[in-house]
Amino acid sequence: MQSLRVALGERAYPIHVGAGILGDAALYAPHLGGRTAVIVSNAVVAPLYLKRVRDALAACGARAVEIMVEDGEQAKRWETIDAVIGAMLEARCDRRSVIVALGGGVVGDLAGFAAAVYQRGIPFVQVPTTLLAQVDSSVGGKTGINHALGKNMIGAFHQPLAVIADVGALGTLPQRELRAGLAEVIKHGLVLDAAFFEWLEAHIEQLLGGDPQALTHAVLRSCELKAQVVAADERESGLRAILNFGHTFGHAIEAGVGYGSWLHGEAVAAGMVMAAQLSAGAGTLDASAVARVRAILARAGLPIAGPALASERYLELMAIDKKAAAGTIRFVTLEGIGRAVLRDDFGVAAVHAAIDGCSAAPAAAR
Amino acid sequence: MQSLRVALGERAYPIHVGAGILGDAALYAPHLGGRTAVIVSNAVVAPLYLKRVRDALAACGARAVEIMVEDGEQAKRWETIDAVIGAMLEARCDRRSVIVALGGGVVGDLAGFAAAVYQRGIPFVQVPTTLLAQVDSSVGGKTGINHALGKNMIGAFHQPLAVIADVGALGTLPQRELRAGLAEVIKHGLVLDAAFFEWLEAHIEQLLGGDPQALTHAVLRSCELKAQVVAADERESGLRAILNFGHTFGHAIEAGVGYGSWLHGEAVAAGMVMAAQLSAGAGTLDASAVARVRAILARAGLPIAGPALASERYLELMAIDKKAAAGTIRFVTLEGIGRAVLRDDFGVAAVHAAIDGCSAAPAAAR
Numbered sequence: 001m002q003s004l005r006v007a008l009g010e011r012a013y014p015i016h017v018g019a020g021i022l023g024d025a026a027l028y029a030p031h032l033g034g035r036t037a038v039i040v041s042n043a044v045v046a047p048l049y050l051k052r053v054r055d056a057l058a059a060c061g062a063r064a065v066e067i068m069v070e071d072g073e074q075a076k077r078w079e080t081i082d083a084v085i086g087a088m089l090e091a092r093c094d095r096r097s098v099i100v101a102l103g104g105g106v107v108g109d110l111a112g113f114a115a116a117v118y119q120r121g122i123p124f125v126q127v128p129t130t131l132l133a134q135v136d137s138s139v140g141g142k143t144g145i146n147h148a149l150g151k152n153m154i155g156a157f158h159q160p161l162a163v164i165a166d167v168g169a170l171g172t173l174p175q176r177e178l179r180a181g182l183a184e185v186i187k188h189g190l191v192l193d194a195a196f197f198e199w200l201e202a203h204i205e206q207l208l209g210g211d212p213q214a215l216t217h218a219v220l221r222s223c224e225l226k227a228q229v230v231a232a233d234e235r236e237s238g239l240r241a242i243l244n245f246g247h248t249f250g251h252a253i254e255a256g257v258g259y260g261s262w263l264h265g266e267a268v269a270a271g272m273v274m275a276a277q278l279s280a281g282a283g284t285l286d287a288s289a290v291a292r293v294r295a296i297l298a299r300a301g302l303p304i305a306g307p308a309l310a311s312e313r314y315l316e317l318m319a320i321d322k323k324a325a326a327g328t329i330r331f332v333t334l335e336g337i338g339r340a341v342l343r344d345d346f347g348v349a350a351v352h353a354a355i356d357g358c359s360a361a362p363a364a365a366r
Numbered sequence: 367m368q369s370l371r372v373a374l375g376e377r378a379y380p381i382h383v384g385a386g387i388l389g390d391a392a393l394y395a396p397h398l399g400g401r402t403a404v405i406v407s408n409a410v411v412a413p414l415y416l417k418r419v420r421d422a423l424a425a426c427g428a429r430a431v432e433i434m435v436e437d438g439e440q441a442k443r444w445e446t447i448d449a450v451i452g453a454m455l456e457a458r459c460d461r462r463s464v465i466v467a468l469g470g471g472v473v474g475d476l477a478g479f480a481a482a483v484y485q486r487g488i489p490f491v492q493v494p495t496t497l498l499a500q501v502d503s504s505v506g507g508k509t510g511i512n513h514a515l516g517k518n519m520i521g522a523f524h525q526p527l528a529v530i531a532d533v534g535a536l537g538t539l540p541q542r543e544l545r546a547g548l549a550e551v552i553k554h555g556l557v558l559d560a561a562f563f564e565w566l567e568a569h570i571e572q573l574l575g576g577d578p579q580a581l582t583h584a585v586l587r588s589c590e591l592k593a594q595v596v597a598a599d600e601r602e603s604g605l606r607a608i609l610n611f612g613h614t615f616g617h618a619i620e621a622g623v624g625y626g627s628w629l630h631g632e633a634v635a636a637g638m639v640m641a642a643q644l645s646a647g648a649g650t651l652d653a654s655a656v657a658r659v660r661a662i663l664a665r666a667g668l669p670i671a672g673p674a675l676a677s678e679r680y681l682e683l684m685a686i687d688k689k690a691a692a693g694t695i696r697f698v699t700l701e702g703i704g705r706a707v708l709r710d711d712f713g714v715a716a717v718h719a720a721i722d723g724c725s726a727a728p729a730a731a732r
Contacts, residue, residue, distance in 0.1 A: 116522065
């Protein structure tokens, strides 16, 4: 097991990464000893891992309350939060109770938001069981749900007490979800660390094969990179936005095809190709770097083209994206592998060109 | 106009108190110049004050979006938040938008919570138009809504950018609501400041008569007292709980008779008499002090006895109160006028006795 600390002052917390650690009582004990632990999970994850977590919590003397939520992105709506809060009130959970989020990004976002608003905020522990959750959603404190008019439009910044990322759990993850999680790992290399990107180019097949050592390194390094950015800009007022590389396009893809039909990581993969194209069009990224972006994503089995959507539809969808500042659309672009910058000086034509260059839809006459 | 500052480090903010200040553009300009201002109000308050606020915002170059919510406690439910957020998304509000809460405690709680969760948190300004909101809910950053199983069970600590408390607005407040607001003013004297309590005993009729100078002093001193406590314990981990004097009983009254039939301040008034009785029973408060508590509340036209509820029902209702720590019920008691302490060493019999001594219901045989 390896650990790192996210440096957020009084909200600092540890991330533990290793194989087989989700049943380790010693990792829960500092946060849960003698308290009520509210395990939030779902019918896909619980049969695989709930017993081990329950036993670990019992070993540290925590009372466990178990709450099952729906599986999938559609669970990220208010009704689920209301049900979790209702079950907690019925179980007489007070402000000293701690939520334990056992599952992927949806469970973490939901359970974290329930913790953020239950009686005006209680602590929570993340036990992410998907690669996406381990390298992305469990680091940085973003929690929330979707609104009918937009994804993640309702939420809170709420940092966990600890993250317990068991790469052993990735063995039961469908291959498609493992690949989707790798999109965010690759993103971390692309925006922040050329050496890590090279390591990924050398180890992509081992990661896809589930090698525990390679996965531990990839998860730990991803978390370190993200944690550095989060520590410098907890509430996304500037720097942190570079972690949204590929996400403005990606969110438009997810919304355009209907949430749930593309996985988040798949949409981000295609979105990163578009963002790389946009960078190339602006002259800040050379063609060989764009080719490396496409190549590693293709080797990871991820889409490198968008769905059959007209580029007009992308722009329409992006205008309501929450990263839109004062009416202009901002993009994260690359000035080389490992060097991301925020820019908002693109013309509409450049954006259309980047999309059309990576889209399954024929460019409409304009 | 007088101003004070709530000392909360990077979340510090000013409270301005005076007659006729809600239309003063200079008070909004530092927070809203050039931004989108989302005015949240309701059909009772808007016809009286919206135009003045709108004109002040226009004078500082803010774009105004106006969102009307239902009047009354029943508005504090998720559907209202969802509608506010939907309207903000439709108006393309981004993370730089600022919510302006124009109204009483319900509007402040709702609009503040919408600000806390909109795109994971945006700023807000409180323009409280009721006495209760001016002296209580607008200070301290508590925001939230009710759950079917309990009042204020869902929420966030979210501090405003500024509070603009116009005592001129109290002239249009129904007398019953003015009285209910005075319950919290009296509470601040009782738990923290014997000299202020004496001042209130000397000026209660002027306050009821709407004297602007008396009201400005009462609002300002209440805010100062509350602000000191909040600054020392922002998230209610200890000290801040003394501000809940009378509230454990009061919440039980509100829930027992059905939310909305007693005003919050009315329930707190009867609850403070119960808490004073409990203190007297424990030997920490003498009979003459209890008599002063009853006398000032009676002069303010507030209830000094609970509704026709059996004391068993109170205990039942209090067990689910969010201040219940690890299964025990904690009470704020008095060790004299102006000196509150937290205690959790009461037997059930003492609690029953305190309720029965101030209740309209005959004590059941036990």
